[in-house]
Amino acid sequence: MKxxxxxxxxxxxxLAAPAEVVQILKSESDVGPESFSYGWATSDGQTAEAAxxxxxxxxENEALAVRGAFSFIGDDGVxxxxxxxxxxxxxxxxxxxxxxxxxx
Numbered sequence: 798m799k800x801x802x803x804x805x806x807x808x809x810x811x812l813a814a815p816a817e818v819v820q821i822l823k824s825e826s827d828v829g830p831e832s833f834s835y836g837w838a839t840s841d842g843q844t845a846e847a848a849x850x851x852x853x854x855x856x857e858n859e860a861l862a863v864r865g866a867f868s869f870i871g872d873d874g875v876x877x878x879x880x881x882x883x884x885x886x887x888x889x890x891x892x893x894x895x896x897x898x899x900x901x
Contacts, residue, residue: 817841842870852884860885 819841826835831854836846847865861884868878879892 819843842868842876844868849883858885 819839821837821839823836823838825837827833832848832850834846834848836844838844845865845867847863849861849863849865851859852862853859863883864881865883866878866880868876870876875894877892877894879890879895881888881890883889
């Protein structure tokens with residue numbers, strides 16, 4: 798019985814081996830007082846990039862406007878990509894896998 802428990806424990810440890818180490822392939826950023834941009838990519842297929850700027854600086858309707866995109870490989874092996882705008886009108890994502898709201 799002890800042999801079976803030890804064998805099972807060794808089998809469980811073998812299954813719990815560490816996953817692949819993800820490496821950063823690209824990492825860039827530029828941050829200023831009224832704008833920013835960044836981009837990165839990893840060895841597991843993830844990417845992201847964005848750029849933003851303050852619009853209407855010093856005015857009552859001053860707002861940050863951002864355009865960006867990100868992608869990743871899902872558990873199903875499919876690459877999912879999203880582009881977006883985030884501004885005074887809110888977060889507006891677009892992607893082939895995202896539902897589209899009906900036009901009223």
